[in-house]
Amino acid sequence: MPLTLLKAGETARITRITGNDATRARLAELGFVVGELVQVISDLGGNLIIGLKGSRVALGRDMAARIMI
Amino acid sequence: MSIRIALAGNPNSGKTTLFNALTGAQQYVGNWPGVTVERKEGRLKGNKDVVLQDLPGVYSLSPYTLEEVITRQYLVADRPDAIINIVDGSNIERNLYLTTQLLELGIPLVVAVNMIDVVRKSGDTIDLGKLSDALGVPVLSISALRGEGLKEITDAAIQAANTRALPRLPYVFDGAVEHTLAHIEEAVNHRHHGGLHHHHADGSQHEGALTDEHLKRWYAIKLFERDTKATEGLHLRQEDLDAIEDEVTLCEQHLDDDAESIITNQRYAYIQRLMEQSVVKKRKPGALSVSDRIDRVVTNRVLGFPIFIVVMFLVYFISVTTVGTWVTDFTNEQLFGEGFSLFGANVPGIPQAVEGWLDGLNTSPWLKGLTLEGIIGGVGAVLGFVPQMFVLFFFLAILEDIGYMARVAFIMDRVFRKFGLSGKSFIPMLIGSGCSVPGIMASRTIENQRDRRMTVITTSFIPCGAKLPIVALIAGAIMGNVWWVGPLAYFIGVAAVIVSGIILKKTRMFMGDPAPFVMELPSYHAPAMGNVLRSMWERGFSFIKRAGTIILLSAIVIWFMKSYGVVDGRLAMVEDMDHSVLAWLGGLVAPLFVPLGFGNWQNTVATVLGLVAKEEVVSVFGVLYGVGEGALDLVEAGAFTDLAPIAAHFTQLSALSFLAFNLLCAPCFAAIGAMHRELNNIRWTAFAVGFQTALAYTVSLIIYQLGILPQGGFTVGTTAAILLLLLILYLLFRKPHRAELAAAQA
Numbered sequence: 001m002p003l004t005l006l007k008a009g010e011t012a013r014i015t016r017i018t019g020n021d022a023t024r025a026r027l028a029e030l031g032f033v034v035g036e037l038v039q040v041i042s043d044l045g046g047n048l049i050i051g052l053k054g055s056r057v058a059l060g061r062d063m064a065a066r067i068m069i
Numbered sequence: 070m071s072i073r074i075a076l077a078g079n080p081n082s083g084k085t086t087l088f089n090a091l092t093g094a095q096q097y098v099g100n101w102p103g104v105t106v107e108r109k110e111g112r113l114k115g116n117k118d119v120v121l122q123d124l125p126g127v128y129s130l131s132p133y134t135l136e137e138v139i140t141r142q143y144l145v146a147d148r149p150d151a152i153i154n155i156v157d158g159s160n161i162e163r164n165l166y167l168t169t170q171l172l173e174l175g176i177p178l179v180v181a182v183n184m185i186d187v188v189r190k191s192g193d194t195i196d197l198g199k200l201s202d203a204l205g206v207p208v209l210s211i212s213a214l215r216g217e218g219l220k221e222i223t224d225a226a227i228q229a230a231n232t233r234a235l236p237r238l239p240y241v242f243d244g245a246v247e248h249t250l251a252h253i254e255e256a257v258n259h260r261h262h263g264g265l266h267h268h269h270a271d272g273s274q275h276e277g278a279l280t281d282e283h284l285k286r287w288y289a290i291k292l293f294e295r296d297t298k299a300t301e302g303l304h305l306r307q308e309d310l311d312a313i314e315d316e317v318t319l320c321e322q323h324l325d326d327d328a329e330s331i332i333t334n335q336r337y338a339y340i341q342r343l344m345e346q347s348v349v350k351k352r353k354p355g356a357l358s359v360s361d362r363i364d365r366v367v368t369n370r371v372l373g374f375p376i377f378i379v380v381m382f383l384v385y386f387i388s389v390t391t392v393g394t395w396v397t398d399f400t401n402e403q404l405f406g407e408g409f410s411l412f413g414a415n416v417p418g419i420p421q422a423v424e425g426w427l428d429g430l431n432t433s434p435w436l437k438g439l440t441l442e443g444i445i446g447g448v449g450a451v452l453g454f455v456p457q458m459f460v461l462f463f464f465l466a467i468l469e470d471i472g473y474m475a476r477v478a479f480i481m482d483r484v485f486r487k488f489g490l491s492g493k494s495f496i497p498m499l500i501g502s503g504c505s506v507p508g509i510m511a512s513r514t515i516e517n518q519r520d521r522r523m524t525v526i527t528t529s530f531i532p533c534g535a536k537l538p539i540v541a542l543i544a545g546a547i548m549g550n551v552w553w554v555g556p557l558a559y560f561i562g563v564a565a566v567i568v569s570g571i572i573l574k575k576t577r578m579f580m581g582d583p584a585p586f587v588m589e590l591p592s593y594h595a596p597a598m599g600n601v602l603r604s605m606w607e608r609g610f611s612f613i614k615r616a617g618t619i620i621l622l623s624a625i626v627i628w629f630m631k632s633y634g635v636v637d638g639r640l641a642m643v644e645d646m647d648h649s650v651l652a653w654l655g656g657l658v659a660p661l662f663v664p665l666g667f668g669n670w671q672n673t674v675a676t677v678l679g680l681v682a683k684e685e686v687v688s689v690f691g692v693l694y695g696v697g698e699g700a701l702d703l704v705e706a707g708a709f710t711d712l713a714p715i716a717a718h719f720t721q722l723s724a725l726s727f728l729a730f731n732l733l734c735a736p737c738f739a740a741i742g743a744m745h746r747e748l749n750n751i752r753w754t755a756f757a758v759g760f761q762t763a764l765a766y767t768v769s770l771i772i773y774q775l776g777i778l779p780q781g782g783f784t785v786g787t788t789a790a791i792l793l794l795l796l797i798l799y800l801l802f803r804k805p806h807r808a809e810l811a812a813a814q815a
Contacts, residue, residue, distance in 0.1 A: 060586030
């Protein structure tokens, strides 16, 4: 399921990332790679703040929907 | 011989703080060639032979953002003598991703683990020795903010540069990938030793002209990743490229993944192993840090927005109405006015002081007039806003430094996305409600070029502080003090932003997928006063600099135009503005404004002078319509009966039309200058100003012509207004053509 379905405070592992090369590369350089443990810190109507690798990244809903867990 | 050291690292890693700490005031700020990405260079404090080059903050050396391309082009083509790779110690895992790429460039490198004080405080430990052994380069800890370890890191970098100590490549990739990379290197070597050097006719070399052995690894990996932008300069033969492609495909089949992901995943896997050896984290995975807990509240679905409103209200309120106004009033009324008393002594204002000085020199009346009215009057009116801007910048810099501004962009993104702008566009508009100039400058932080241009073009629609006297004059003296004119002004501004956003987004220039919102959020921390003051000063000073050039020049030109006229067939100074060159020019242009309901030369001149500073409109009305010099003061005092002579020249409808035009048309020269600086292209600037003025004209025409319809009946003007209204509606709701979409994406 997409990351957007995770509730605030929950943690999951990334299983797949969809989208074109540029999108996936942009996510990868911020640490979004398959197998990575991510945590939803805050959920603002589908726009998420994600904690991973000790940093926080804000993702728009359309971007978060490309990350499968 | 000077040594060139480049500073590379992630955004938010403290790179700018380190650069400032190492160079002090010895900085040269410019742009990277052809783009509006800021380039900073400076000399090391205490060692003038060392030139430090600050590189844009990047997360990797991939070809997907402008900053990444600039960074890698510089590192490959300009080859600094050494790199200081600054790494955020509190976020080391993600930061080392860039490090693994920098190591492949064959340039001496030292790693600076920054924010070591934050790491210590959190109870984590980083074994620098083990990291250094594994990476094959010196790894030192620093705190850029507290100035810890700066001497050690620069010494290490200088030593690495002098001894040309190349990084010993760490074992990042597994056997299958290394095997393929070896084959690729062979193919590249084959070409290299074959003597097939292709240079361009002009002698320039493309990104990646293979000039030395050190870049072999870099090119091999880039060829593996199929990063054609990096490798096109190699001019490999088709048969070599085909052979490489076969090797890569084989490796992909073997590892069941695409080449780019293979490289990315193995880099992270390598860092993971490195972390296990050398970093001990105290906090359990999944546990929330203090910063995360703040985010739970501040970006909360229910509380996020109200908190944001309160914070912004406080900032705005304090800057514009209290602290800012005290200082601004002092500047306007005392420093550039009647003078003030300091500890009982009477200090004259600048105009009086200069007047006295000029009288003493026995200067001619025209030079005195130019200096006092033209230069001090014109530039002084603008400089009067500086203190207020500084106060606003101070608070905004605090919000930026503690990390809140990044959250604001996140909170506002959902709203702004609906009309083609990014959440990051909000900050410029917020600042623009004080003054458009710093607002437009703040658009720099938006990475996506389309979003940035759109923000630059629309920011000045938001009524700035200098437009408020016009609003007050029209509300108080002409509209009978009704409450809704003020809110209407803001409504017109916001509506113009939304309408422009939607319309422009459907044109070829701005079309394309909206850049999805992705933004790293720095962890909250106490503001560092050094950074805050520096940011405030940089923004404020760039405005002062502009006041000293473009505004000064336009003030001089306009003074001449309003003070001179044709008397008895020759050019001479005139007593009142009616006979001036400016009045004559105004008369020529005025017919254009007849359809908008304010087509006389006085209104035209006032609008044109508004380009120097918007509040000039009110002052000029005062002079031209016989109220006197102090019209601006009368508006501020709310003495609207004294302003009746101005009101006599307007109907309520023509006043509204005039207001709309002045709110939306080209902003003041200072703001146009700021727009030009950010757009960095004269055609774009011309487009922006043209678009704003055309929109202003259209809106005013619609207001006036539809307003007089009940009395005036159906005329040519009515037809034009209806047609323009239909055109706007069409542009708002049309579906872009498929051909246009395709062209935009190509």
